Amino acid sequence: MAGYTVIDFETTGLSPRYGDRIVEIGVVKVSHEGEVYDAWSTLVNPQRDVGASRIHGITAKDVLTAPTFDDVAPALLDAVAGRIVAAHNASFDMRFLAAELERVGYVVGERTPPSVCTMRWSGAFLPGSSRRLRDCCASAGIEIVGEHSALADAFATAQLLASYLDRCGGRPMWGDEISAARAFRWPAPRPAAHTLTYKVRADRQPERADGWLDRIVARMPRSADSRVDSYLAVLEMAMLDGYLSLHEQDQLVEAAQSSVLSRPQVLALHAEYLHAMAAVALEDGILTADERSELDRAAACLGLAQHDVDDALAGAAGDDGADGLVISGISLTVGDRVTFTGEMRMERSVWEARARAVGLQPAGLARSTKLLVAADPDSLSGKASKARSYGVPIVDEAAFAKLMDRLEASAD
Structure with a gap:
């Protein structure tokens, strides 16, 4: 393989199955030795509303004259062909990539394209870091300039991958992913109908307050199961405003199905998530009325009741931190x-x-x-x-x- 292609997408929502689309693409190449080079990005006209502008900072006006995904697909396929694709929470980006390619007539097949996930491997290189890109980068001493833009996040992910390669001494630990990438055949790009004109976003970044719930997410422990981490990463995106719309709930069902998680496992995850929130809220020994209100609202969003909040607070008050998430979704019974x-x-x-x-x-x-x-x-x-x-x-x-x-x- 020629090296790595790191990708990042900003999207209208959480699930391509429910009609969400890509609104921005960031691409950065990394050599096998960890050299970061050849970056490009473009806004993408999703041919629908742009979704959560408060998070990604992209407005309908920004994408009005941007190329469509069909326009960008040949350049994107050229960027990934013969290379190992990498991303942070790669399962999320690869689901969108496969869905967008299929939507414009490329045959990808039933299998999700293989990739290296820097979130999945962060535990091996960055002990103690949470799963979020910003926290992984902070642990590795990497600065993100312009978080939640596709190019900034792709560049940060590329630097994170480069740091992993450096710590591996040129011998990557993800041999299975490399073998899968070698065996995978991307569809051949169709000849472009016209010259692609990239459109980059205006020189501004999304302005989103780092609220109480967002700070709690930053403290969430990682799971030993990469499927659980992938689901939780989507859950955290959905919970940024402390509210799950019906549409977001449907998207989480799709994310759980993609991660092959059963309903009991998901409910157990939600209970452990609430416990972790309660533990962070009690770190200073005081539970404010606002914090209790946020916990009650979060519980309702997660399909839990107020007594679950009471149980979570009681449990959190009696332990030394929110580390139960490492065993989320796992239970043992006699005979196992x-x-x-x-x-x-x-x-x-x-x-x-x-x-x-x-x-x-x-x-x-x-x-x-x-x-x-x-x-x-x-x-x-x-x-x-x-x-x-x-x-x-x-x-x-x-x-x-x-x-x-x-x-x-x-x-x-």
Whole structure:
């Protein structure tokens, strides 16, 4: 492959299935050695309303004379052909890219185009960072100038990817994604009907207050499951104004389906999300009326009740932070198979005995394994790599301890 093509899209909403479109494209190339070069961007006329201008800063007037996606598609396909595509929360951008290409007559196929996700890999390189691009960049010492413009976000993502490559010493950890990119065949671009004229946005950035909920999102812990992180990234975008419209709720259903999350898993995620919000609200030891009101409103948006807020506040008051999200959507029942890998803080034999005592079955990794407990969830061990290929969730020792506590409490 010739190198990486980093892409970022600003969109009218969260879901191409529900008619949302791309309104801006940012493209930046990165060499295998981490050199960032050859950037371009353009606004795109979505041929519908532009959506959340308060977030992306693009108005209907801005895109009135911009090229359509059909106009831009040949240049975009030239930019990704023979290269590895990368993005931050790549599943979001790749769903939009595939849908837009199909909409204008290109055959992409049933499989989402492969890509490297800098959000997914942030845990391996940036311990402690949240999933948001701005927080990952801050952790890596990268400044974003003009956040929420496609080119600025693509350039920041390219720099983040370059920092990962540097830390890998030229040996990328995402071998599976590279192999998938080599095997994937992008559709050949059709001859352009006319010369493409890029249109860049005016020299202004979206002005959005960094409100209470937005600050909470910045503190949200990451999940050990990349599917969960992808869903939560979409949820956080939808929750920026503290309100989920019916349209946004439909979009979240589509995001959950794309991430292969069941309804119980989604509800568990929402409950853990509310718990994380409550923990941040209580950090200063005071719950203001405004904070309680925001929590009540968020709970209603998430399909939860006021008593769930009470439970979240009670739980948050009794723990040391909002770290439960790492086990969101995962539950263990008697008979489940669990596997251990790596050097644990507690002897593996002790963990296995404790697991057997509540009816779990410690055994080697198989497709039927419910959970892999790893000393390091970002491990590149054979077990961890195989677990990812099987879709088996990977959690660390602390997260497994919490699951065990719950299981033991229910058995009493």
